[in-house]
Every structure is written in structure tokens, then in C-alpha cells.
Amino acid sequence: MQKLRSKLYALNLILERKQIKMLETSQSKQLKDQEKIIAKIERERTKKIKRYQEKTAQNIKNLEREEKGKKVVEYKKKPKSRGKEFQKLLVLIQKKRRLECADENWYCKCYTCDNIRHWKWMHWWHFISRAKKNTARLDINIHSQCPNCNAFHYGRPIEYKEQFIKDYGVEKYVLLLEASKQEIDKNYYNIERIEAYAKTTKEIIKKLLALQT
Numbered sequence: 001m002q003k004l005r006s007k008l009y010a011l012n013l014i015l016e017r018k019q020i021k022m023l024e025t026s027q028s029k030q031l032k033d034q035e036k037i038i039a040k041i042e043r044e045r046t047k048k049i050k051r052y053q054e055k056t057a058q059n060i061k062n063l064e065r066e067e068k069g070k071k072v073v074e075y076k077k078k079p080k081s082r083g084k085e086f087q088k089l090l091v092l093i094q095k096k097r098r099l100e101c102a103d104e105n106w107y108c109k110c111y112t113c114d115n116i117r118h119w120k121w122m123h124w125w126h127f128i129s130r131a132k133k134n135t136a137r138l139d140i141n142i143h144s145q146c147p148n149c150n151a152f153h154y155g156r157p158i159e160y161k162e163q164f165i166k167d168y169g170v171e172k173y174v175l176l177l178e179a180s181k182q183e184i185d186k187n188y189y190n191i192e193r194i195e196a197y198a199k200t201t202k203e204i205i206k207k208l209l210a211l212q213t
């Protein structure tokens with residue numbers, strides 16, 4: 001009886017500790033979420049202030065123009081840059097790729113060596129340089145890589161090519177090379193399409209992140 005009681009007591013203690021740990025993690029998650037919300041509000045506030053300052057500057061300029069008898073210029077929000085939006089999209093795609101390369105425990109194997117790390121600590125590598133815009137956005141061109149291969153071995157291109165051909169075959173390698181030589185169709189990849197692409201990628205990331213416990 002005594003033994004059973006002490007066993008129960010020990011079990012209760014473990015349970016209590018687990019509950020405390022769960023509580024702590026949920027609290028830290030809440031704190032992190034709060035920090036994110038505050039940061040978002042701050043970002044939006046800065047944007048609003050910037051817009052207000054630009055508008056005021058334009059108004060002052062207009063007053064001066066009016067005095068000189070010149071035509072008043074209406075304030076217009078700066079149009080989004082296609083290049084910047086494309087770079088933002090690439091950031092999203094590499095995040096998605098790292099999540100996709102991860103196993104069920106969210107660990108990725110380096111594409112060019114045996115290193116295994118949590119996806120958050122992995123780097124990524126564009127097989128064909130991301131300066132080649134036509135292939136920079138392709139999933140097949142991006143794989144997770146450990147920081148060692150990525151930063152200290154320039155992406156280990158020889159091993160990368162070997163692994164790529166093993167995974168996808170020579171035909172795909174040739175196709176990718178050919179595609180990289182072509183210019184990206186700027187009419188097709190306009191801001192609207194890039195934004196739509198980014199939106200879908202964001203949704204996929206959100207779904208993948210939701211699967212993590």
C-alpha cells in the first residue's frame with residue numbers, strides 16, 4: 001500500500017511538472033504573439049506617419065507652386081516596385097521550401113551533406129543563382145542546406161549537382177539550365193501576379209506551420 005502511494009505521489013509530481021511546463025510554454029507563446037501584434041501595429045503606424053509626412057510635404061510644395069502660378073500636383077502614393085515585390089516573394093518561397101524539405105519532426109537534412117537541423121536553423125540554396133529571375137522562384141531550384149555547406153563551402157555546387165541529378169534526372173537539370181538563360185516574362189509576372197503568388201505561398205506556409213506542435 002505504502003509503495004503504491006509513493007508511486008502515485010511520484011506520478012502526480014511528474015504530472016504537475018508537465019502541467020507547469022505546458023503552462024509556461026503557452027504563456028511564452030502568448031507573449032510572443034503579443035510581441036508580434038505590437039510589432040505589426042508599430043509597423044503600420046510608421047507607414048501612416050510616413051504617408052502623412054509625404055502628403056504634408058506635397059501640400060507645402062503645392063502652396064509654393066500656387067504662389068508662383070504653377071499647376072498643383074496631386075499627392076500620389078508611391079507605386080510598388082516589381083523588383084521589391086519579387087524579392088519579398090523569394091523570401092517566402094525559401095521559407096516554404098525549408099518547411100517542405102523537413103521530415104515529420106520538422107528537421108531538414110542538408111542537401112549536400114549528412115547534417116540534420118531544425119528547419120528554422122537551416123539555410124537554403126538556389127541551385128541556379130537567384131540572380132537568374134526566371135528560375136529563382138522555382139521550387140525545384142531551392143533546397144535546404146546546412147549553414148556549414150551554405151556559408152563556408154559556397155553551397156558545395158558539385159555535390160549539389162550530383163544530388164540534384166539523382167533526385168530529378170539529367171533531363172530536368174538540362175531544362176533548368178535552359179530556363180535560367182531565358183529572361184523572365186515581365187508582362188506575365190506583373191505586380192498583381194507576384195502578389196497573388198506571394199499570397200498563395202503565405203497560405204501554404206501558414207498551413208505547414210499549423211501542423212507543428
Ligand SMILES: [Zn+2]
Binds near residue numbers: 110148
Ligand atoms: Zn551540409
